[in-house]
Amino acid sequence: MVNYWIVGVWAIASVCWAEIIRDFYHVASHYWPPLYKLHAWHHRVFRPNLTPVSETIYKQAHWRHDVPEAATMMVFGLLLWVAAYLWLPEYHWGAAAGCVYTLSFLLSAIARGCGIKGADELTDITHQPGNFLTPPGNWFVNKPYHWKHHFDNQNAYYCGTFTLIDKLMGTALSLKGKTVAVTGASGTLGHLLLKHLHKAGAKVIALTSGNQTITLNIDGENLPMKTITWQIGQEAELAKLLEKVDILVINHGINVQGERTPEAIAKSYEINTFSALRLMELFLLTVRTNENIANKEVWVNTSEAEVIPALSPLYELSKRALGDLVTLRRIDAPCIIRKLILGPFKSNLNPIGIMSPDWVAQQIVNQAKADARNIIVTINPLTFILFPVKEFFVSLYFQIFSRKAISESKAAMTPEKSSVSAKIS
Numbered sequence: 001m002v003n004y005w006i007v008g009v010w011a012i013a014s015v016c017w018a019e020i021i022r023d024f025y026h027v028a029s030h031y032w033p034p035l036y037k038l039h040a041w042h043h044r045v046f047r048p049n050l051t052p053v054s055e056t057i058y059k060q061a062h063w064r065h066d067v068p069e070a071a072t073m074m075v076f077g078l079l080l081w082v083a084a085y086l087w088l089p090e091y092h093w094g095a096a097a098g099c100v101y102t103l104s105f106l107l108s109a110i111a112r113g114c115g116i117k118g119a120d121e122l123t124d125i126t127h128q129p130g131n132f133l134t135p136p137g138n139w140f141v142n143k144p145y146h147w148k149h150h151f152d153n154q155n156a157y158y159c160g161t162f163t164l165i166d167k168l169m170g171t172a173l174s175l176k177g178k179t180v181a182v183t184g185a186s187g188t189l190g191h192l193l194l195k196h197l198h199k200a201g202a203k204v205i206a207l208t209s210g211n212q213t214i215t216l217n218i219d220g221e222n223l224p225m226k227t228i229t230w231q232i233g234q235e236a237e238l239a240k241l242l243e244k245v246d247i248l249v250i251n252h253g254i255n256v257q258g259e260r261t262p263e264a265i266a267k268s269y270e271i272n273t274f275s276a277l278r279l280m281e282l283f284l285l286t287v288r289t290n291e292n293i294a295n296k297e298v299w300v301n302t303s304e305a306e307v308i309p310a311l312s313p314l315y316e317l318s319k320r321a322l323g324d325l326v327t328l329r330r331i332d333a334p335c336i337i338r339k340l341i342l343g344p345f346k347s348n349l350n351p352i353g354i355m356s357p358d359w360v361a362q363q364i365v366n367q368a369k370a371d372a373r374n375i376i377v378t379i380n381p382l383t384f385i386l387f388p389v390k391e392f393f394v395s396l397y398f399q400i401f402s403r404k405a406i407s408e409s410k411a412a413m414t415p416e417k418s419s420v421s422a423k424i425s
């Protein structure tokens, strides 16, 4: 008797195989000059608003890239089918699913190449002009994600349907040329984050509450960074600067250790929670255009204290409050918001921290390039289980029992207008 589970597994595997071949064909198209000559047409054809520059180039782009890409997927799909036939003859029909799946792409690419009316709108959804309604997808390629391949960095964001290969290659986020501002810049982690972001090709801006110019030591050379001074409570003064920032890293923080006075409570919440929230909201107000939706991001350093005791009640309380507010806000935020969930590392704030801050900063950058929305760097294995479970259920609870303001949902339909109407002062 035929076991339908095994046929199903072959079917899913053959579709994933087709997507892997598509992504590698695309990567090869950028690295192997004969293929790039053909693929270049695909890049020539679109303007930043995704309208084609000409119908002729649009059709040629399909004959030169999309059709050969789908044909390559078909050849490899047939090879998999033959392998399935030789290995498990009873179940080989499952592997045919990948060929049928690929055939739909081959036929639609031919239809677009022939200029059949409506074929593009129906089958080329990542290249349709119009407003971006959500930030770039995390596991699935959507229009903003693919737009970044065309107009942010052509040597990143290669994937066509699932983002897995980009995540594995570290090309799911390109930091090259991005303007990244980091708060707490004179602190241990802030300083090292600036260094690793700079090394990854970002144009970094140090945001500090001190008045020293931040200098980075890169390969033995001291490089003074663009340094902006700000103060808690005066976040609004950064509004103009944030317009030009692609990625804001909210990293400043304090730990009042065992204190529990009213002053310590106020200080912990004001610095760790409310100033971070005000900065995040101020930044979200700058997300207006399709380009902003695709490229802008906020990273918030909330800490492992969201789920693990830090032996400092006020630190935990203020960081958990920030963590929950970020969870609430990112349900329908206009751009990507990442959380940094870090375990104890050695710093001014935590002199007995175990991890090396340099290693932590490097891991943060690596995970961001893999598009991790929750960047977890810790030596505590419990955090890898507790945090995702907590985040999932808290987010679900917030989604069920809170709603988007009506004015806000209208604004989200027209990204030219500000997508966040409420300003926290």
Ligand SMILES: NC(=O)c1ccc[n+]([C@@H]2O[C@H](COP(=O)([O-])OP(=O)(O)OC[C@H]3O[C@@H](n4cnc5c(N)ncnc54)[C@H](OP(=O)(O)O)[C@@H]3O)[C@@H](O)[C@H]2O)c1
Pocket: 183, 184, 185, 186, 187, 188, 189, 190, 207, 208, 209, 210, 231, 232, 251, 252, 253, 254, 271, 301, 302, 303, 304, 342, 343, 344, 345, 346, 347, 348, 349, 350, 353
């Ligand atoms: N160390 C750990 O074990 C650990 C673990 C998890 C998470 N974290 C988090 O990582 C972040 C960086 O901490 P760190 O360990 O690198 O500590 P750090 O060396 O003490 O750096 C924190 C920085 O925050 C800024 N800051 C402090 N008070 C401020 C104020 N009143 N107004 C504005 N900025 C203020 C300061 O930078 P400027 O003077 O440049 O403004 C300070 O150098 C913090 O959010 C912390 O909670 C740390």
